[in-house]
Amino acid sequence: MSWLSYNSLLVxxxxxLLGAACGLIGFFLTLRRQALLSDVxxxxxxxxxxxxxxxxxxxxxxxxxxxxxxxxGALFASAIAVMICSTLQRLRPLRGDAAFGIPLGGxxxxxxxxxxxxxxxxxxxxxxxxxxxxxxxAALSTNDxxxxxxxxxxxxxxxxxxxxxxxxxxxxxxxxxxxxxxxxRLDALLTAMVACICVLALPMVGFLLVVxxxxxxxxxxRFWTHRTGLMMAVSSLLGMLAAGAGTIxxxxxxxxxxxxxxxxxxxxxxxxxxxxxxxHGWIHRWWSDRRQRSERALDDLLRNTYEAHEAAQDRQAxxxxxxxxxxxxxxxxxxxxxxIELPVVYPPHLRExxxxxxxxxxxxxxxxxxxxxxxxxxxxLGVQRAKAVVLxxxxxxxxxxxxxxxxxxxxxxxxxxxxxxxxxxxxDELKEILRVDFGRGVVRSPHPLETNAxxxxxxx
Amino acid sequence: MSIFxxxxxxxxxxxxxDTWMVVMAALVAMACAIPGCFLLLRRQSLLADGxxxxxxxxxxxxxxxxxxxxxxxxxxxxxxxxxxxxxGVVASVLIEFLQRLRTIHADTxxxxxxxxxxxxxxxxxRLFADKIHLDPSxxxxxxxEIAVVETWGDSSLPIGVLAGLVTLGLNLACLxxxxxxxxxxxxxxxxxxxxxxxxxxxxLLLAVLASITIVGAFxxxxxLLVLGMLVIPPATARLLTNSLPRMIALSMAIGGLSAVLxxxxxxxxxxxxxxxxxxxxxxxxxxxxxMTLVACLGLIVAMLFAPENGAFSRMIQxxxxxxxxxxxxxxxxxxxxxxxxKPVRTDQLITLVASSSGQPHWRVWAASRQxxxxxxxxxxxxxxxxxxxxxxGGQRIVRSHRLWETFLxxxxxxxxxxxxxxxxxxxxxxxPALRDELAQELETPDQDPQGRTIPPER
Numbered sequence: 035m036s037w038l039s040y041n042s043l044l045v046x047x048x049x050x051l052l053g054a055a056c057g058l059i060g061f062f063l064t065l066r067r068q069a070l071l072s073d074v075x076x077x078x079x080x081x082x083x084x085x086x087x088x089x090x091x092x093x094x095x096x097x098x099x100x101x102x103x104x105x106x107g108a109l110f111a112s113a114i115a116v117m118i119c120s121t122l123q124r125l126r127p128l129r130g131d132a133a134f135g136i137p138l139g140g141x142x143x144x145x146x147x148x149x150x151x152x153x154x155x156x157x158x159x160x161x162x163x164x165x166x167x168x169x170x171x172a173a174l175s176t177n178d179x180x181x182x183x184x185x186x187x188x189x190x191x192x193x194x195x196x197x198x199x200x201x202x203x204x205x206x207x208x209x210x211x212x213x214x215x216x217x218x219r220l221d222a223l224l225t226a227m228v229a230c231i232c233v234l235a236l237p238m239v240g241f242l243l244v245v246x247x248x249x250x251x252x253x254x255x256r257f258w259t260h261r262t263g264l265m266m267a268v269s270s271l272l273g274m275l276a277a278g279a280g281t282i283x284x285x286x287x288x289x290x291x292x293x294x295x296x297x298x299x300x301x302x303x304x305x306x307x308x309x310x311x312x313x314h315g316w317i318h319r320w321w322s323d324r325r326q327r328s329e330r331a332l333d334d335l336l337r338n339t340y341e342a343h344e345a346a347q348d349r350q351a352x353x354x355x356x357x358x359x360x361x362x363x364x365x366x367x368x369x370x371x372x373x374i375e376l377p378v379v380y381p382p383h384l385r386e387x388x389x390x391x392x393x394x395x396x397x398x399x400x401x402x403x404x405x406x407x408x409x410x411x412x413x414x415l416g417v418q419r420a421k422a423v424v425l426x427x428x429x430x431x432x433x434x435x436x437x438x439x440x441x442x443x444x445x446x447x448x449x450x451x452x453x454x455x456x457x458x459x460x461x462d463e464l465k466e467i468l469r470v471d472f473g474r475g476v477v478r479s480p481h482p483l484e485t486n487a488x489x490x491x492x493x494x
Numbered sequence: 495m496s497i498f499x500x501x502x503x504x505x506x507x508x509x510x511x512d513t514w515m516v517v518m519a520a521l522v523a524m525a526c527a528i529p530g531c532f533l534l535l536r537r538q539s540l541l542a543d544g545x546x547x548x549x550x551x552x553x554x555x556x557x558x559x560x561x562x563x564x565x566x567x568x569x570x571x572x573x574x575x576x577x578x579x580x581x582g583v584v585a586s587v588l589i590e591f592l593q594r595l596r597t598i599h600a601d602t603x604x605x606x607x608x609x610x611x612x613x614x615x616x617x618x619x620r621l622f623a624d625k626i627h628l629d630p631s632x633x634x635x636x637x638x639e640i641a642v643v644e645t646w647g648d649s650s651l652p653i654g655v656l657a658g659l660v661t662l663g664l665n666l667a668c669l670x671x672x673x674x675x676x677x678x679x680x681x682x683x684x685x686x687x688x689x690x691x692x693x694x695x696x697x698l699l700l701a702v703l704a705s706i707t708i709v710g711a712f713x714x715x716x717x718l719l720v721l722g723m724l725v726i727p728p729a730t731a732r733l734l735t736n737s738l739p740r741m742i743a744l745s746m747a748i749g750g751l752s753a754v755l756x757x758x759x760x761x762x763x764x765x766x767x768x769x770x771x772x773x774x775x776x777x778x779x780x781x782x783x784x785m786t787l788v789a790c791l792g793l794i795v796a797m798l799f800a801p802e803n804g805a806f807s808r809m810i811q812x813x814x815x816x817x818x819x820x821x822x823x824x825x826x827x828x829x830x831x832x833x834x835x836k837p838v839r840t841d842q843l844i845t846l847v848a849s850s851s852g853q854p855h856w857r858v859w860a861a862s863r864q865x866x867x868x869x870x871x872x873x874x875x876x877x878x879x880x881x882x883x884x885x886x887g888g889q890r891i892v893r894s895h896r897l898w899e900t901f902l903x904x905x906x907x908x909x910x911x912x913x914x915x916x917x918x919x920x921x922x923x924x925x926p927a928l929r930d931e932l933a934q935e936l937e938t939p940d941q942d943p944q945g946r947t948i949p950p951e952r
Binding site for chain 2: 246
């Protein structure tokens with residue numbers, strides 16, 4: 035278990051700290067929709083590192099190149115790349131992707147040329163520059179780890195201190211500008227922190243994969259929550275986990291390079307998040323879709339029952355001679371309603387399997403009840419709910435016919451589609467707009483109800 | 495000093511291998527130009543970046559399969575192309591799938607997919623290092639010096655040249671076959687959809703073409719460095735022309751030229767230059783890097799000197815407009831002075847116009863010389879006089895100014911102190927047709943709100 039040695043544990047601590055910092059900064063970066071700026075910065079770091087090496091060799095031949103010196107070179111080149119990016123953005127034909135792609139390709143080319151120079155220099159092969167290409171965390175010395183870790187912690191602190199300002203700029207730069215915030219300076223701060231973290235993470239994951247640590251954890255965090263603070267925490271936690279797991283695995287096996295291991299763990303976490311995430315994950319979506327569908331079916335059942343009874347009542351009232359009254363069960367359905375339980379009338383085209391689930395759901399909500407004769411009834415609560423559903427449907431239908439000039443037959447069908455999407459607030463607004471009479475709690479249907487009550491009330 | 499003889503000496507060692515290297519690089523660069531142009535116009539250059547990273551597992555996978563098929567004695571170019579096409583499709587399908595989730599932004603999706611595939615490729619390389627003999631930095635950054643040695647069978651034709659020919663041919667064939675579809679989907683996606691050209695199909699075609707081109711190029715310029723060739727020559731060509739066929743032809747030419755110049759500079763120029771700077775012993779630098787660098791230089795030149803979009807032509811356009819404004823200001827002031835019959839000395843007049851319009855003194859002076867040269871102003875005996883054509887010009891400007899002031903006052907209801915400022919700016923951009931419209935709209939006024947006569951149109 036070589037990875038349990040002091041040095042390995044130290045490297046592990048350093049990489050997890052860097053992972054957390056990457057996740058946090060990357061969160062702001064993706065929020066600002068500049069995810070690929072980190073790509074440009076890290077590619078630009080390659081010629082920066084090589085240039086710093088060459089200049090160092092020129093100043094002090096065969097000297098020791100400190101990580102900090104090389105990081106300084108990388109930072110310098112990154113700054114130039116960012117400036118080139120923003121210059122190119124101002125050229126209309128090259129705006130957008132090309133403005134990122136040109137410095138990417140250009141700096142890569144400079145880097146390759148400079149690296150081929152470094153390799154021909156007498157001390158070039160001893161430089162350990164290879165680790166900047168593909169990342170080798172285990173090659174870091176104790177001092178390097180303290181240095182990188184300390185700087186990463188510094189960036190983390192700055193980021194947390196300026197959190198509010200950075201969020202403001204990321205969410206709504208125009209608004210922030212109008213409020214008098216120094217948006218350009220905050221943007222520059224964010225870019226500078228991205229550059230710092232990219233450069234620090236270089237020897238760990240290599241310049242090609244730093245982007246992954248900046249982009250993947252924030253993307254994964256989006257599947258877990260809507261809340262900004264929580265998303266930030268999740269993002270840095272995922273970055274930390276990926277960096278830690280990658281370092282451990284590559285420490286255990288000689289053959290597994292650190293950078294790819296960390297990135298693949300980050301992707302694994304991303305996939306897990308996309309499936310299990312608590313707010314946008316696949317399982318969550320599937321489950322809430324299903325619940326919504328059965329909720330709609332239950333509403334349809336309630337409305338169908340209510341309307342069937344209402345139609346039956348109307349028909350009986352029309353047939354009976356004056357002085358006679360309709361059966362109390364039917365009469366109470368439409369008019370007085372409260373305190374009366376109605377036998378369930380099933381809508382057509384309802385599948386048997388769906389029906390069982392529907393009955394269970396209705397019972398647990400207290401809308402349905404099995405009576406002593408083995409028939410399903412709407413409870414008083416269910417009748418209340420049914421009235422609300424019917425009212426909502428008819429308000430929409432009325433609105434469509436009166437204000438949107440729908441032909442009456444289309445109004446009904448469109449209301450079928452709309453009713454489940456409108457919240458109670460919209461229904462209140464509709465009441466305001468339509469100013470209908472709510473004497474009975476429910477308005478009359480704008481179109482004749484065609485339900486054959488006698489047939490519909492037959493037990494299913 | 496002694497650098498040129500040194501360079502020529504280096505160049506005189508040019509041999510057949512150098513020629514093959516240049517041919518290889520040029521073929522690749524020309525092949526890249528075709529998908530590169532369309533990606534640039536669709537503002538999807540970063541898709542090229544994504545695919546160039548994602549190609550790595552395809553390359554390694556193809557090598558593994560061919561090593562397994564041939565028991566470790568070489569590799570199969572057809573398999574490589576298949577591997578490329580497969581990764582291109584996989585990468586673009588994955589990116590599209592993630593974008594459809596709508597939880598994450600498009601560029602984030604791109605980042606997640608390409609870094610993952612690249613990491614996968616690196617891991618495969620390391621894990622199966624004993625089965626295939628591939629150096630990661632060779633794949634990613636290319637190595638022409640090694641590629642040129644691998645020849646096709648017993649002939650002296652390097653495989654890289656063959657690969658370049660095949661990818662170039664494939665790209666040209668697709669360009670000719672699908673030119674209409676590609677163009678429609680690039681410039682007017684809605685129209686393309688209505689003509690039954692599905693955008694997603696065209697997208698996939700481009701991704702696969704880019705992927706095949708990248709894999710065809712990996713030996714020569716490297717799977718990552720090829721990004722430069724996909725983006726930079728098309729960008730240069732875009733700055734130089736507005737027509738698509740010309741843009742494609744130009745970027746192919748620029749790509750080919752960069753290959754030739756890049757190799758020449760790599761073997762002959764960088765070593766002596768570094769020698770002068772005190773770093774001795776550098777023989778030749780990476781040709782693939784140098785050719786991209788030459789393409790970059792070409793782009794910088796285009797950014798400075800392109801006829802329409804270049805920095806210099808813009809500066810010239812700007813200067814011309816500012817000069818025109820100064821000339822018009824001068825004419826207008828002279829016209830007003832003539833109205834009140836107050837002759838002013840030449841130098842005083844220039845100072846007056848410069849201070850009232852906020853323009854530098856020299857520009858107003860240059861404008862006055864220009865007016866004299868054109869015979870609109872007579873500058874003898876130290877006083878400026880308008881000639882007949884100059885009076886006509888001044889009258890037009892003053893008419894525009896006063897009509898606009900009237901409009902601002904009557905129709906927009908601005909306060910008196912706002913009239914002059916707005917009119918001084920607008921007068922330079924009011925055409926004769928607009929003047930007529932204004933006059934009609936205001937019912938041909940003969941006085942502006944300050945009671946000055948609005949001169950008639952001439």
